[in-house]
Amino acid sequence: MKKRNLSIKIISRILIFCIGLGTIIFSIYYYYTRAAIQESTRENAVILAENTINQIEEVIEPAEKLPENLAWIIETGVIPKDSLQYFLAQLVKNNPAIYASAIAFEPHIFSENTPAYAPYAFRNGARINTIDLWSPDYNYFIMDWYQIPAILQQPYWSEPYYDEGGAEALLSTYSVPFFMSKEGQQVLGGIITIDISLDWLTEIVNSVKIFDTGYAFLLSRNGVYVTHPNHSQIMNESIFTQAKEMEQPEMREIGRNMIKGQSNLTSLNLKDKGKVWIYYAPIQSTKWSLGVVYPHNEMFESLQNLNIIILLLAFAGLGLLLFFTIKIINQQISPLAKFADSARTIAEGNFNTRLPNAGNSKEMKELHDSFEFMQKELDNYIVNLKETTSAKEKIESELRIAKEIQMGMIPRIFPPFPNLKEIDLFASLESAKEVGGDLYDFFLLDEEHLCFAIGDVSGKGIPASLFMAVTRTLLRSVADNKKSTAEIVGSINKTLSFNNESNMFVTFFLGILEITTGRLRFCNAGHNPPILIKNKTEANFFNITKGIPVGLFEDFNYSEEVVQIEAGDQLFLYTDGLTEAEDKNNKLFEDNHLLDIIRQYAESVPKEIIEKVTKEVSLHVNGHIQSDDLTMMSIIYYGTKK
Amino acid sequence: MEITSQKTDDGIIIFVKGRIDTTNYNEFENAVNDIFKDDVSQIYLDCSALNYISSSGLRVFLTIQKKMMGTGGKFKLFAMQPSIKEIFDISGFSSIFSIYADFETAKQN
The missing domain is CATH 3.30.450.20 (PAS domain)
Structure with missing residues (x-):
């Protein structure tokens, strides 16, 4: 689809350009050709007219000579007067253009006693007749052909006239006056005429043809x-x-x-x-x-024919241009469509798909090279990705296993002591990462003593989880009813502090509850003070002690404290993942907020209280990523009465 | 977090602005390690602009403390915000570190 659009685009532009260019060239050509035709036609017409005039003059000039020569002959008296008629007949006979000729004398010029004499020779079919024009009915002195040259004393061409009943042709009479000397004076002797047929003239003029009409x-x-x-x-x-x-x-x-x-x-x-x-x-x-x-339009008729030919040629040329352009463009662009197919195939994951032939244009070769490069890079990338992914998956699966192991280390069956009516206990641990540094633990030292602990290793992740595992193992191994809580914590501290180059530490709270009496001994090693809920109404933090987290100074002296727990009292322990749970604006959950919530649910059993607090925390963080491990443990003491 | 430091006549003052938590305690640790390249007898840490510190950050504080103790030097914290002071109190660190109200008192003691 794209390919076709592109070729149509290119072709239509070429076409528009060619048509535009053609139109301009044609217009210019047309304009100048028209002007040239007009000019040459003009010249031709002038030349034609001049030629025609020359042709006419060529006939007329010798014809004019005849009467002029005749006048000279008469004036000089070379020919005897009695042979004038014969002479005229010969003249007409020998000049086919001349239809007739006359010598009309003035009165008494031919002879003293001749008042009028006008010998006239004319063609009558093949013969030449001669007569005297003068008759009482034909007074030639008053005729135009006589009078006008006589008065002007100049040769005169008459208006052409059609000689009906005589020559039956268009004639014109050329009259030339001649002069005689009489009594020592030059006087008009008469008029010599020739009648010239104008048929030749018609022929010459009619032979002029310009264009059609x-x-x-x-x-x-x-x-x-x-x-x-x-x-x-x-x-x-x-x-x-x-x-x-x-x-x-x-x-x-x-x-x-x-x-x-x-x-x-x-x-x-x-x-x-x-x-x-x-x-x-x-x-x-x-x-x-x-x-x-000549008509204006006909002047350009030849041009119009030429125009049609040119237009036909132009269309044929455009057609050919179109044909070859389409062919060339399709040929050049066709690799593009194939490349598009290849790109799709590559996108589907077949990186080794064979690339189409790039043809021989430089651009297509560059495209081909780019594609090849992309294929190679994609291939490498995928190989790397696979390696990284599998490595990551390996780590992740290892971490999952680690988590399972870690979780396996802390008791997770609730209620833990179904047969023990004096206490109920619930705990939860949520790691921010796969494995975490929080821990809780509880176990019976003997039938009357519950040992419980909560701790938080500095940092998170695998290092923290290892430290946590060590702490928990140490706790299990050193916890003994005969020892004070301070002694147990001190013992753990000693072991952990030894060679602790990384300065990791655990805040740790250890308590031992005497089930029969409710007497609670505890040692707090820098851990968040737990909350004691009294009478299902009052809730308060334990006092802060001077104990520092375990793992720091091996000789640190921890101290044990004792508190009396009454029946119905509940002990709520947690790590700072709770009080320092942050919303997206880094606002902490805060101790007082925790206390308020605990007070609100003071009558609830451990499981309920932990669930409520968990819910409140998730409301507070409101989808913000959990930044720290979150551990809670709550122990209710029902006392021995129950 | 922003860390700047300034030499004094008897040591160096480190000024920490913002939070030190799991995401950036490395940065803090590296900055501190740079300071340890030279011998310093007194390190003053200005906590006035420290808004939050996680246990990872506390661990770095402990490292500084232990190093200074090893060389016979002093690590003094001053101008701590109440919320930070509370963390130090709860964890018992107040008894490990020398914490002062301001620079002057820290310098005199």
């Missing part, structure tokens, strides 16, 4: 369409009428500039075609103007 058109000096892809407009519409029809004032502006002979590249929003670009330039000789139009 781009085209060229030619305007006459009045703005009339001379050529246009839409044939119905030729000679029928002008750019101005069209502008009005289409309600495109900008178009009129363009038309105006065109007939003024200007050239420019401009854009125009056509209502039907959208944005188009138009370049126009004049044809100087005829004062016509050529326009090249």
